[in-house]
Amino acid sequence: xxxxxxxxxxxxxxxxxxxxxQEEGLVCVDDEIRELQDQITPWTDRNFPQxxxxxxxxxxxxxxxxxxxxxxxxxxxxxxxxxxxxx
Numbered sequence: 001x002x003x004x005x006x007x008x009x010x011x012x013x014x015x016x017x018x019x020x021x022q023e024e025g026l027v028c029v030d031d032e033i034r035e036l037q038d039q040i041t042p043w044t045d046r047n048f049p050q051x052x053x054x055x056x057x058x059x060x061x062x063x064x065x066x067x068x069x070x071x072x073x074x075x076x077x078x079x080x081x082x083x084x085x086x087x
Contacts, residue, residue: 044051074085 048055070085073079074082
């Protein structure tokens with residue numbers, strides 16, 4: 001079974017057309033997200049051909065942990081001044 005991440009379905013599958021973003025008075029991001037997905041999917045397939053949803057989720061968790069660690073060190077005033085962290 002292919003477990004690699006694929007594009008998200010952003011609109012419900014139904015016979016009736018849902019209201020558009022403009023009709024709801026909202027900012028539309030579907031097209032922007034789809035465009036980014038169209039760019040990212042081939043890049044991911046080339047650079048990470050063996051990736052699965054599990055490895056993608058673990059990679060995201062790893063990067064989130066690194067960000068949390070850096071934020072904590074900045075908040076604690078360790079390893080540099082606020083100015084250095086914000087540079």
